[in-house]
Amino acid sequence: MRFFDCNATLGRLAVPLPGYFESAEAMVRAITRAGVDEALVHQALAKEYDPETGNRKLLEEIEGFPNLHPSFCVLPHHTGETPAGPGLVAGLQAAGVRATRAFPRSQNWSLAEWSAGVLLTALEEASIPLFLDFAETSCDEAYALCERHPGLPVVLCGAPFRLSRLVYALLAETTNLRLDTSSFQLFAGIEDVCARFGAERLLFGTAAPHFDPAPSVMAVRYAGVSEEEKTMIAGENLRKLLGLTS
Amino acid sequence: MDYFERTAREGRPFAEAFLFDCHGHFGPDAGFFIPGTDLAEYVAVLDRVGIDRIAVSAFANGIPAGNDAVARAVAARPDRLVGYARINANYPEIMEAELARRFDEEGFLGIKIHPYCDQVPPEDPRYEPVFAFAEERGVPVLSHTWQSSRYLDALLAYCVPSRFAEVARRHPGMNLILGHSGGEWDGILEAVEVAKENPNVFLDTASSRLYPGLVEMLVREVGAERVLYGSDAPFLSPVPQVGKVVFASIGEEEKRLVLGGNAARLFGFPEGE
Numbered sequence: 073m074r075f076f077d078c079n080a081t082l083g084r085l086a087v088p089l090p091g092y093f094e095s096a097e098a099m100v101r102a103i104t105r106a107g108v109d110e111a112l113v114h115q116a117l118a119k120e121y122d123p124e125t126g127n128r129k130l131l132e133e134i135e136g137f138p139n140l141h142p143s144f145c146v147l148p149h150h151t152g153e154t155p156a157g158p159g160l161v162a163g164l165q166a167a168g169v170r171a172t173r174a175f176p177r178s179q180n181w182s183l184a185e186w187s188a189g190v191l192l193t194a195l196e197e198a199s200i201p202l203f204l205d206f207a208e209t210s211c212d213e214a215y216a217l218c219e220r221h222p223g224l225p226v227v228l229c230g231a232p233f234r235l236s237r238l239v240y241a242l243l244a245e246t247t248n249l250r251l252d253t254s255s256f257q258l259f260a261g262i263e264d265v266c267a268r269f270g271a272e273r274l275l276f277g278t279a280a281p282h283f284d285p286a287p288s289v290m291a292v293r294y295a296g297v298s299e300e301e302k303t304m305i306a307g308e309n310l311r312k313l314l315g316l317t318s
Numbered sequence: 319m320d321y322f323e324r325t326a327r328e329g330r331p332f333a334e335a336f337l338f339d340c341h342g343h344f345g346p347d348a349g350f351f352i353p354g355t356d357l358a359e360y361v362a363v364l365d366r367v368g369i370d371r372i373a374v375s376a377f378a379n380g381i382p383a384g385n386d387a388v389a390r391a392v393a394a395r396p397d398r399l400v401g402y403a404r405i406n407a408n409y410p411e412i413m414e415a416e417l418a419r420r421f422d423e424e425g426f427l428g429i430k431i432h433p434y435c436d437q438v439p440p441e442d443p444r445y446e447p448v449f450a451f452a453e454e455r456g457v458p459v460l461s462h463t464w465q466s467s468r469y470l471d472a473l474l475a476y477c478v479p480s481r482f483a484e485v486a487r488r489h490p491g492m493n494l495i496l497g498h499s500g501g502e503w504d505g506i507l508e509a510v511e512v513a514k515e516n517p518n519v520f521l522d523t524a525s526s527r528l529y530p531g532l533v534e535m536l537v538r539e540v541g542a543e544r545v546l547y548g549s550d551a552p553f554l555s556p557v558p559q560v561g562k563v564v565f566a567s568i569g570e571e572e573k574r575l576v577l578g579g580n581a582a583r584l585f586g587f588p589e590g591e
Contacts, residue, residue, distance in 0.1 A: 091530035234350045255526060258554070259355070283530070287558030287559070293327075294557045
């Protein structure tokens with residue numbers, strides 16, 4: 073079973089917590105110790121300083137670390153900070169970037185069509201997944217986004233276990249929404265989500281370095297589901313989303 | 319690599335260690351949906367990890383219905399579940415009878431208070447009979463504690479760790495477990511200070527925050543003998559909670575204490591039973 077973390081951050085945070093680590097080297101050390109083989113990473117600077125600077129720095133940092141895969145922070149095009157849809161996608165593809173991450177709340181834009189429609193349509197047409205922190209959106213917004221763009225793979229990261237009623241409704245009423253496991257630590261939650269919605273709706277995530285990756289590995293390894301389902305959650309689902317061959 | 323890390327990497331239950339979860343619950347919670355809370359399913363989750371015992375209390379408004387449910391579960395699986403009597407200081411008139419019934423008739427072994435949910439701070443005099451009872455009987459008291467500067471929540475004022483210092487001083491014979499060790503990092507540092515000043519204060523590790531280095535810091539600051547593994551199950555899955563300790567950079571013997579030895583001692587179980 074190969075573990076592929078869908079939710080990890082590189083770089084310096086404005087407010088680091090004790091135990092925080094920021095370099096690609098430290099990330100590889102931490103995930104290796106935890107038994108994680110690969111990670112999809114985004115850059116903290118892209119969220120907190122400047123998307124373009126952060127994205128560029130991310131590519132520089134992961135060079136020489138083949139088990140770290142880049143995820144770019146994206147914005148709508150209206151201000152000219154980023155190319156409009158097709159141009160944005162061409163840029164991602166040219167840089168070998170297979171995933172995107174959005175911070176609409178922190179970066180003051182909306183996932184609604186009038187703000188992000190061009191961006192989301194372009195990602196949908198290119199089947200490039202969008203990773204969205206739970207703290208950056210709402211369940212209503214995530215639902216509307218998935219309904220409007222059913223071909224866009226959306227991964228909701230950091231969904232708290234306490235919101236099980238809302239999260240179950242999202243999973244039931246959409247087909248393209250997945251959850252990362254980093255904060256969805258609900259008792260027997262992996263088992264129940266697999267039984268009701270299928271293992272393809274869960275992606276292994278750690279929220280490293282905010283969280284220690286090792287306990288999240290255990291959550292999947294010890295889940296009361298089949299080995300096939302564990303393998304899907306651990307990494308296969310993400311590899312498929314990113315278009316990487318096994 | 320020690321026994322715990324080896325076993326975790328193989329995904330096997332920790333059969334060669336005694337795991338005692340000091341912070342569990344049993345029964346429903348109106349606030350959210352929790353799967354797998356039927357007793358058999360609950361125990362099956364414990365079995366997958368090899369958690370030998372778990373001390374459980376009712377959720378927020380648990381008197382007396384929640385305590386009744388805990389009593390039934392403990393009676394059904396006395397080999398696995400240990401009961402905490404959930405006490406709400408807003409109802410002092412039933413406190414004495416509740417304690418007598420739960421401890422003398424139903425074999426509960428600990429007391430759980432929740433100053434946040436009940437909105438009664440720990441130094442409130444209405445808790446005094448509870449703390450006196452705990453001190454006299456030698457039973458541990460587990461309290462919810464939490465502190466966070468990341469978000470605004472006025473009710474946190476009821477349960478910040480620093481408020482427990484006075485209680486611990488007033489009742490030096492009472493073993494007081496600060497649940498969640500104060501919650502987020504600022505609360506954790508506060509809880510550590512309370513524990514350092516009061517040898518009868520213990521810290522439990524239950525929290526959805528899987529902070530890197532947390533267990534190491536707690537063990538370094540207050541000693542492995544006063545750090546207890548807790549999960550908050552079935553709010554949370556106990557698996558990553560065990561993982562916090564298993565993968566901590568501490569000695570194997572320290573892991574044995576944190577994962578079960580300390581709780582066994584506090585609840586009066588001979589080691590390994």
